Amino acid sequence: MSKAAGQPANTDVDIKTGRLTPQQYDENFGDIHPPLDGNNAVIEANRCYFCYDAPCVQACPTSIDIPLFIRKISTGNVRGAAKTILEANIMGGACARVCPVEELCEQACVRNTQSEKPVKIGQLQRHATDHLFARKDAQIFTRKPATGKKIAVVGAGPAGLACAHQLAQDGHDITIFESRPKAGGLNEYGIAAYKVPDDFAQREVDYILSIGGITIKHGQTLGKEITLAQLRKDFDAVFLGLGLAGVNALGLEGENIKGVENAVDYIEALRTAKDKSKLPVGRRIVVIGGGNTAIDIAIQIKRLGAEDVTLAYRRGPENMSATDWECELAQTNDVRIRHWSIPKKILSTGGHVTGIEFEYAQLDKSGRLTGTGDTYTLPADQVFKAIGQTFVAAPLGHDAPQLTKKGRIAIDHDGLTSLGGVWAGGDCTEGQDLTVAAVAGGKRAALAITRALKEKKYG
Amino acid sequence: MADLTCKIAGVTSPNPFWLASAPPTDKEYNVVRAFKAGWGGVVWKTLGEDPPVVNVSSRYGATHYNGTRIMGFNNIELITDRPLDVNLKEIERVKKNWPDRAMVVSLMVPCNEDAWKKILKRVETTGCDAIELNFGCPHGMSERNMGSAVGQVPEYIRDVTSWCKKHCDLPVFVKLTPNITNILYPARAAVEGGADAVSLINTINSITAVNLDVMAPEPVVNGVGAHGGYCGPAVKPIALCMVAEIARDAACKNIPVSGIGGISTWRDAAEFISLGAGSVQVCTAAMHHGFKIVEELADGLSNWMDEKGYKSLDAFRGLAAKNFRNWNQLDMNYDIKARIDPDKCINCGLCHIACEDTSHQAISIAKQGGKNVFKVIDQECVGCNLCMHACPVDGCITMERVDNGKPYMTWNEDPRNPAAKKTA
Numbered sequence: 090m091s092k093a094a095g096q097p098a099n100t101d102v103d104i105k106t107g108r109l110t111p112q113q114y115d116e117n118f119g120d121i122h123p124p125l126d127g128n129n130a131v132i133e134a135n136r137c138y139f140c141y142d143a144p145c146v147q148a149c150p151t152s153i154d155i156p157l158f159i160r161k162i163s164t165g166n167v168r169g170a171a172k173t174i175l176e177a178n179i180m181g182g183a184c185a186r187v188c189p190v191e192e193l194c195e196q197a198c199v200r201n202t203q204s205e206k207p208v209k210i211g212q213l214q215r216h217a218t219d220h221l222f223a224r225k226d227a228q229i230f231t232r233k234p235a236t237g238k239k240i241a242v243v244g245a246g247p248a249g250l251a252c253a254h255q256l257a258q259d260g261h262d263i264t265i266f267e268s269r270p271k272a273g274g275l276n277e278y279g280i281a282a283y284k285v286p287d288d289f290a291q292r293e294v295d296y297i298l299s300i301g302g303i304t305i306k307h308g309q310t311l312g313k314e315i316t317l318a319q320l321r322k323d324f325d326a327v328f329l330g331l332g333l334a335g336v337n338a339l340g341l342e343g344e345n346i347k348g349v350e351n352a353v354d355y356i357e358a359l360r361t362a363k364d365k366s367k368l369p370v371g372r373r374i375v376v377i378g379g380g381n382t383a384i385d386i387a388i389q390i391k392r393l394g395a396e397d398v399t400l401a402y403r404r405g406p407e408n409m410s411a412t413d414w415e416c417e418l419a420q421t422n423d424v425r426i427r428h429w430s431i432p433k434k435i436l437s438t439g440g441h442v443t444g445i446e447f448e449y450a451q452l453d454k455s456g457r458l459t460g461t462g463d464t465y466t467l468p469a470d471q472v473f474k475a476i477g478q479t480f481v482a483a484p485l486g487h488d489a490p491q492l493t494k495k496g497r498i499a500i501d502h503d504g505l506t507s508l509g510g511v512w513a514g515g516d517c518t519e520g521q522d523l524t525v526a527a528v529a530g531g532k533r534a535a536l537a538i539t540r541a542l543k544e545k546k547y548g
Numbered sequence: 549m550a551d552l553t554c555k556i557a558g559v560t561s562p563n564p565f566w567l568a569s570a571p572p573t574d575k576e577y578n579v580v581r582a583f584k585a586g587w588g589g590v591v592w593k594t595l596g597e598d599p600p601v602v603n604v605s606s607r608y609g610a611t612h613y614n615g616t617r618i619m620g621f622n623n624i625e626l627i628t629d630r631p632l633d634v635n636l637k638e639i640e641r642v643k644k645n646w647p648d649r650a651m652v653v654s655l656m657v658p659c660n661e662d663a664w665k666k667i668l669k670r671v672e673t674t675g676c677d678a679i680e681l682n683f684g685c686p687h688g689m690s691e692r693n694m695g696s697a698v699g700q701v702p703e704y705i706r707d708v709t710s711w712c713k714k715h716c717d718l719p720v721f722v723k724l725t726p727n728i729t730n731i732l733y734p735a736r737a738a739v740e741g742g743a744d745a746v747s748l749i750n751t752i753n754s755i756t757a758v759n760l761d762v763m764a765p766e767p768v769v770n771g772v773g774a775h776g777g778y779c780g781p782a783v784k785p786i787a788l789c790m791v792a793e794i795a796r797d798a799a800c801k802n803i804p805v806s807g808i809g810g811i812s813t814w815r816d817a818a819e820f821i822s823l824g825a826g827s828v829q830v831c832t833a834a835m836h837h838g839f840k841i842v843e844e845l846a847d848g849l850s851n852w853m854d855e856k857g858y859k860s861l862d863a864f865r866g867l868a869a870k871n872f873r874n875w876n877q878l879d880m881n882y883d884i885k886a887r888i889d890p891d892k893c894i895n896c897g898l899c900h901i902a903c904e905d906t907s908h909q910a911i912s913i914a915k916q917g918g919k920n921v922f923k924v925i926d927q928e929c930v931g932c933n934l935c936m937h938a939c940p941v942d943g944c945i946t947m948e949r950v951d952n953g954k955p956y957m958t959w960n961e962d963p964r965n966p967a968a969k970k971t972a
């Protein structure tokens with residue numbers, strides 16, 4: 090028995106460019122959280138209790154001394170506040186914008202327990218770092234005397250950059266090998282545009298590089314122009330910050346027809362587009378997935394002018410890895426979220442997607458997800474797949490470090506891989522796939538590298 | 549409903565809330581607005597001899613604390629800068645139109661009998677209810693040998709007060725300066741001079757802040773600054789203590805007190821009255837929020853009195869002054885310990901670090917389920933209250949009495965006191 094909850098699959102595909110006016114593009118991709126002004130920052134800062142052994146610090150993967158930097162804001166020492174932040178987390182500016190604070194520091198803030206709202210730690214962090222970056226004396230870091238050590242970093246994402254910056258402070262010389270034409274990793278190519286407007290990612294990269302001692306070589310892909318074996322020979326240590334190059338597939342027939350796209354690819358096109366009106370945007374959109382990438386593509390395609398956007402997820406709301414705040418944001422952007430929907434069949438005409446059929450899902454007695462047998466169909470001009478990314482190990486070559494069961498690079502508590510002299514961090518290793526976690530991983534490895542080089546051993 | 553009628557030194561007002569002598573009472577316009585808003589009385593901005601004084605531009609400094617504006621306030625203004633004549637005409641007209649409100653006129657002239665005699669004659673014609681002698685201003689006027697320059701010399705206070713008693717029939721309030729080591733000396737001098745009441749406190753000599761760019765005290769006047777008079781919520785504790793000292797001093801002979809200093813809420817007012825104040829005067833709170841605050845003052849006081857069953861102000865006036873003792877009269881056997889309510893605790897750790905770093909290491913910290921949990925170690929806790937004050941959650945830390953009713957024993961009776969009288 091098949092029950093039709095949606096309309097029948099459409100036949101005339103409606104994909105257009107330039108659905109909006111130039112003004113609408115600017116509005117839709119402007120700052121999602123306008124920054125706090127000085128006065129409001131002080132009012133907010135004064136809400137912080139300056140906790141001892143503060144829960145918010147424990148919840149921050151980079152352990153920023155939150156009470157201290159907030160107290161500095163409240164006393165007008167905003168530059169000092171930024172210093173506290175950046176010394177712990179060189180990407181404190183990006184993290185202030187992209188961290189899911191509602192699951193990290195702000196979730197732990199004692200002001201929640203007191204049944205009030207948490208201190209707006211992210212907004213305050215942004216206030217401080219914005220202030221610093223706008224100053225003439227923005228450079229607060231110095232380099233230790235040159236050690237003569239050369240270190241190779243592969244990948245100029247948050248993990249690689251954080252690692253390189255710490256190594257530069259320690260007096261080493263760093264070469265970053267990056268396949269893409271720009272540095273920043275997903276900050277530049279992946280994060281939702283409205284979270285990092287005004288070219289923030291590149292400004293931050295410039296700040297990081299301004300310490301000196303870091304050279305980025307673009308167009309250098311591990312496994313093509315360079316090999317791990319060669320890097321290990323040529324450098325005193327190697328750090329891998331490769332991120333996730335693969336995406337999960339639905340495993341359905343017709344997955345590769347026109348109109349069915351990987352969310353991350355489309356977002357990359359969006360982030361690199363000089364002119365957003367040139368992007369092809371369907372009228373009816375279906376996004377498949379339940380994480381932040383799914384939310385991001387759904388909201389951004391809606392903001393590009395799509396008329397009707399549905400996000401379909403296999404399980405219930407409590408299983409979605411997207412945060413409550415993200416889901417709410419999707420809903421206030423008029424994205425419909427349908428739970429308990431398993432994609433079953435891609436519908437198409439003339440080699441182009443026209444819709445997708447879902448089967449209703451439920452949990453069986455043993456708690457496993459099963460289809461009910463009932464189905465419904467959603468018409469779609471574009472279908473975006475956002476069901477997770479995977480690590481691609483091929484570029485590591487023959488002599489590759491060991492992987493974990495989940496297929497990421499295995500590391501110890503210092504970030505050291507199974508190969509001597511090779512460290513790794515960020516999304517290519519296990520952990521929270523977040524910018525802040527990547528920064529923490531990169532920095533942790535850098536500190537371990539410096540220690541190892543001093544002791545002349547690879548742990 | 550409690551009766552808020554206030555009687556002090558022969559002056560009656562419908563409620564005890566008066567505006568202190570200051571900018572809010574400088575003109576008919578302001579005072580009429582105040583009376584319309586419900587204030588029980590005013591002390592008119594201090595009058596002096598003609599020609600009137602001239603004020604500088606940039607007059608107020610302030611202490612803002614942790615996001616709260618005007619915790620403390622200071623000024624370098626002088627007395628009224630309008631001609632005597634104009635003020636007297638306005639006072640007369642306002643009193644005529646608002647007969648039920650207290651109209652007290654503040655005065656400050658040079659320290660000779662003639663000067664006082666002359667101005668008193670003119671003030672008497674206004675129909676005002678009383679005069680207040682301003683012996684308080686710590687700035688400007690004191691450089692001209694008036695204000696606190698008089699208020700710091702008990703003999704002058706006594707003499708000027710007696711001149712005023714001699715040359716006019718109005719009740720005389722003497723406004724005292726807190727810029728003195730012991731408030732009892734000027735208070736007793738006022739009593740000796742025949743004062744009908746004392747008003748206190750006037751402002752405290754102060755520099756509120758230093759402008760670190762200009763490198764001068766605030767408020768900066770063209771690159772430099774002068775000391776000014778401090779008032780507002782920050783001075784309340786000092787004022788309360790001075791009021792209480794006078795209330796329990798035998799030589800002050802229960803002289804009525806008009807309480808002043810940092811009063812902003814009904815609770816502040818109730819505290820002053822419970823320490824013996826008759827009326828209470830307000831300046832900074834009105835300058836910060838406008839005259840409407842009197843509605844909260846009157847309603848809050850009346851509700852609280854109803855709750856407590858006090859029918860009139862006299863029913864609780866001075867009750868707390870009776871329990872104001874010297875340290876050596878306190879009970880050495882009284883013992884309390886901090887108690888943390890785990891259901892209210894938000895795990896901020898402030899109690900722990902306060903006690904650990906700066907007191908008695910009496911609050912332990914332990915990880916439980918990823919959270920810090922705090923416990924009081926009774927043997928170490930001396931019952932100092934620090935943690936209770938530091939805790940940001942109301943009612944989370946309370947102090948529990950644990951001495952199980954040992955007899956009251958003062959330090960003078962305590963065997964641990966080397967100087968204690970041996971009771972044979």
Ligand SMILES: Cc1cc2nc3c(=O)[nH]c(=O)nc-3n(C[C@H](O)[C@H](O)[C@H](O)COP(=O)(O)OP(=O)(O)OC[C@H]3O[C@@H](n4cnc5c(N)ncnc54)[C@H](O)[C@@H]3O)c2cc1C
Pocket residue numbers: 187188189243244245246247248249266267268269272273274275276279280281284309310311312330331332333334353356381382385484514515516517521522523524525527
């Ligand atoms: C759509 C999307 C939205 C996201 N939104 C958020 C968010 O809001 N907040 C948040 O905290 N996190 C978010 N994340 C996750 C976050 O972006 C990542 O966790 C973070 O960027 C990981 O950093 P990284 O340095 O490990 O990897 P990446 O950022 O992926 O950087 C890896 C770098 O290595 C380069 N590289 C890869 N392979 C090679 C090779 N073989 N040779 C040379 N160079 C190579 C890549 O070009 C890239 O520059 C999002 C991710 C996605 C996909």
Ligand SMILES: Cc1cc2nc3c(=O)[nH]c(=O)nc-3n(C[C@H](O)[C@H](O)[C@H](O)COP(=O)(O)O)c2cc1C
Pocket residue numbers: 568569570571593594621622623625626627628654682684723749750751777779780781783808809810811829830831832833
């Ligand atoms: C701007 C300003 C001017 C003042 N002028 C006088 C004055 O002329 N005469 C006087 O007796 N007190 C004067 N005072 C002191 C107030 O009457 C009052 O004693 C003091 O402000 C304390 O009360 P508060 O804490 O409610 O402000 C002045 C206070 C301020 C703030």
Ligand code: SF4
Pocket residue numbers: 136137138139140143144145146155156159197198199200208210896
């Ligand atoms: S938990 Fe909240 S209140 Fe406490 S230090 Fe952190 S931000 Fe401040």
Ligand code: SF4
Pocket residue numbers: 885886902903907908909910911924928929930931932933934935936
């Ligand atoms: S009352 Fe004082 S001694 Fe006792 S726990 Fe609290 S801070 Fe420590």
Ligand code: SF4
Pocket residue numbers: 888889892893894895896897898899900922938939940941944945
């Ligand atoms: S100060 Fe209060 S809220 Fe904070 S940890 Fe101590 S008892 Fe808990």
